Amino acid sequence: xxxxxxxxxxxxxxxxxxxxxxxxxxxxxxxxxxxxxxxxxxxxxxxxxxxxxxxxxxxxxxxxxxxxxxxxxxxxxxxxxxxxxxxxxxxxxxxxxxxxxxxxxxxxxxxxxxxxxxxxxxxxxxxxxxxxxxxxxxxxxxxxxxxxxxxxxxxxxxxxxxxxxxxxxxxxxxxxxxxxxxxxxxxxxxxxxxxxxxxxxxxxxxxxxxxxxxxxxxxxxxxxxxxxxxxxxxxxxxxxxxxxxxxxxxxxxxxxxxxxxxxxxxxxxxxxxxxxxxxxxxxxxxxxxxxxxxxxxxxxxxxxxxxxxxxxxxxxxxxxxxxxxxxxxxxxxxxxxxxxxxxxxxxxxxxxxxxxxxxxxx
Amino acid sequence: xxxxxxxxxxxxxxxxxxxxxxxxxxxxxxxxxxxxxxxxxxxxxxxxxxxxxxxxxxxxxxxxxxxxxxxxxxxxxxxxxxxxxxxxxxxxxxxxxxxxxxxxxxxxxxxxxxxxxxxxxxxxxxxxxxxxxxxxxxxxxxxxxxxxxxxxxxxxxxxxxxxxxxxxxxxxxx
Numbered sequence: 018x019x020x021x022x023x024x025x026x027x028x029x030x031x032x033x034x035x036x037x038x039x040x041x042x043x044x045x046x047x048x049x050x051x052x053x054x055x056x057x058x059x060x061x062x063x064x065x066x067x068x069x070x071x072x073x074x075x076x077x078x079x080x081x082x083x084x085x086x087x088x089x090x091x092x093x094x095x096x097x098x099x100x101x102x103x104x105x106x107x108x109x110x111x112x113x114x115x116x117x118x119x120x121x122x123x124x125x126x127x128x129x130x131x132x133x134x135x136x137x138x139x140x141x142x143x144x145x146x147x148x149x150x151x152x153x154x155x156x157x158x159x160x161x162x163x164x165x166x167x168x169x170x171x172x173x174x175x176x177x178x179x180x181x182x183x184x185x186x187x188x189x190x191x192x193x194x195x196x197x198x199x200x201x202x203x204x205x206x207x208x209x210x211x212x213x214x215x216x217x218x219x220x221x222x223x224x225x226x227x228x229x230x231x232x233x234x235x236x237x238x239x240x241x242x243x244x245x246x247x248x249x250x251x252x253x254x255x256x257x258x259x260x261x262x263x264x265x266x267x268x269x270x271x272x273x274x275x276x277x278x279x280x281x282x283x284x285x286x287x288x289x290x291x292x293x294x295x296x297x298x299x300x301x302x303x304x305x306x307x308x309x310x311x312x313x314x315x316x317x318x319x320x321x322x323x324x325x326x327x328x329x330x331x332x333x334x335x336x337x338x339x340x341x342x343x344x345x346x347x348x349x350x351x352x353x354x355x356x357x358x359x360x361x362x363x364x365x366x367x368x369x370x371x372x373x374x375x376x377x378x379x
Numbered sequence: 380x381x382x383x384x385x386x387x388x389x390x391x392x393x394x395x396x397x398x399x400x401x402x403x404x405x406x407x408x409x410x411x412x413x414x415x416x417x418x419x420x421x422x423x424x425x426x427x428x429x430x431x432x433x434x435x436x437x438x439x440x441x442x443x444x445x446x447x448x449x450x451x452x453x454x455x456x457x458x459x460x461x462x463x464x465x466x467x468x469x470x471x472x473x474x475x476x477x478x479x480x481x482x483x484x485x486x487x488x489x490x491x492x493x494x495x496x497x498x499x500x501x502x503x504x505x506x507x508x509x510x511x512x513x514x515x516x517x518x519x520x521x522x523x524x525x526x527x528x529x530x531x532x533x534x535x536x537x538x539x540x541x542x543x544x545x546x547x548x549x550x551x552x553x
Contacts, residue, residue, distance in 0.1 A: 022383075025383050026382065026383050029381070029382065029383040029386050030380055033380050033381055033386070034380065037380070067456070067457070071509070072470075072471075072502065072505045072506040072508075072509040073498065073502045073505060073506075074470060074471035074472065074498040074502045074503060074505070074506040075465060075468075075470065075471050075506070076471070076496065077468060077471060077496065079406070079408060079409070079410045080406055080407055080487065080492050080493065081396075081399070081407060081408070081409040081410070081492070082409065082410040083410075084410075085492055128410075128411055131410070131411075132410055135410055137457075137461040137464060137465060138461065138464030138465060138467065138468050139460060139461055139463075139464040140408055140410050141458075141460065142414060142415050142416045143416075145411065145412065145413050145414060145415060146413070146415070148411055149413060178380070178381065181381075182381070182389065185389070186393065186413055189393045189394075189413055190413045190414070190415045191415065193397055193413065193414045193415050193417065194415035194416060194417050195417075196417070197417030197418075197419035198417055198418070198419050200419065201419040201420070201421055202419065202421065204421075208423055208424045208425075209421045209422065209423045209424070210421060210422055210424075211418070211419065211420065211421050211422075213421075213422040213424075213429065214418070214420045214421050214422045215418055217422060217429065217431050217533070217537075218418075218420075218431075218433075220537065221431055221433050221531075222433050222434075222462075222463050223451060223459050223460065223462075223463075224449070224451055224459070234535050234536045234537055238424050238535060252415075340456055349455070349456075350456065350458065351459055
């Protein structure tokens with residue numbers, strides 16, 4: 018029995034060691050990434066107060082969620098407190114004010130607010146990995162570099178461990194998406210298509226007809242089968258790539274970015290949160306020296322964040338409901354998210370793609 | 380480096396929500412949980428057409444004709460993805476769901492997590508006023524709304540060739 022446990026421990030250690038090798042980035046890189054995360058979340062920030070004006074008949078919380086402990090949608094003032102709290106915490110995350118605790122409070126507030134949003138009968142899945150990322154990276158030491166008030170060491174802190182666990186969570190998340198598809202989409206039947214199902218559902222139920230969506234019907238139906246298998250393969254394969262090493266993991270991230278870019282263009286599914294999720298694994302420590310020499314870039318980023326913060330505060334104070342920067346730009350939320358995601362996915366694809374250029378040294 | 384027991388713990392934490400959802404249905408999906416969208420449905424090509432089912436939304440002024448409205452526009456600025464679930468639940472007016480006498484459901488019932496949410500008269504009136512105000516741009520004083528479950532035959536260019544109503548639910552607003 019002892020030999021069995023020893024060999025299990027041995028295999029376990031060998032697997033985690035491989036995951037560590039593929040996913041490790043240092044705290045300098047994570048410090049930059051933390052600031053980018055805060056700016057990203059500030060860009061997509063919106064107020065949750067609209068929930069309080071919904072009729073109580075629509076209140077249908079997920080049974081296994083915090084919202085199900087309540088009888089109805091929360092009051093305007095509770096949501097307003099959550100809004101202001103989330104906004105201030107984002108600033109703390111960007112500049113690095115005790116980031117572990119501020120990230121965790123932001124996470125709790127977001128989960129509470131989102132639980133009520135999902136009480137309309139649907140849980141949105143694009144935030145799941147983002148929330149996991151904030152939780153896991155809170156213990157990665159991402160609040161140590163480029164921080165006004167850096168985190169002190171906690172006994173749970175582990176940069177390599179956090180990155181490895183987060184990568185495994187991504188692999189598992191992809192598995193949950195890929196397994197269901199694999200059982201239905203991989204049918205070796207050219208007359209059926211899962212891609213077509215997503216496309217026509219989006220087109221007829223959600224008016225997803227932007228960018229290249231109108232050209233999708235020009236693609237021969239049988240070709241969709243290739244897209245189905247490609248999606249299943251991508252979603253079921255990340256763990257294999259991690260075990261193969263860092264280059265392979267980065268290659269998977271590149272492929273995933275292209276997959277999302279395709280989804281934005283053809284299906285109008287933005288999934289922008291995953292830009293951050295994948296970016297976490299890009300080693301940005303090389304930028305440290307460059308940023309120290311080019312402080313203007315830091316001031317520009319902080320200035321942009323400050324401007325967004327002030328804009329949010331102004332609209333939060335002056336309006337009953339605030340839908341985010343799209344409202345400031347006089348745009349609907351859907352195109353705002355779609356076109357933003359298009360740019361972000363293109364940028365991420367280039368950033369990861371450059372790593373594979375012969376002259377590049379990570 | 381996580382030990383084997385930590386790995387097992389992580390595995391259980393991750394897989395538990397998926398197991399519960401798979402065994403007991405989508406309404407038992409936990410939040411938060413690591414579950415990404417699978418969408419394992421397919422479309423089947425029949426000749427040069429495919430079938431698509433969706434819900435359509437209509438309003439009617441007293442004595443007037445039914446007028447079709449785009450639910451995404453009606454519920455705007457609510458995020459677009461909630462229009463279908465709201466229609467599917469007939470604005471929360473569907474009778475509460477019943478659950479089989481299995482241990483899992485009994486435990487949840489004891490914890491009051493399966494308590495039925497039946498809107499009272501005040502909640503129903505509030506809902507009707509909300510619907511009226513949302514459709515006011517198109518129809519000033521709607522008498523009824525209708526949710527139709529429709530099966531469409533569409534060609535690959537997206538043209539609707541045939542439209543068949545499978546069921547319809549009418550809600551009176553007065």
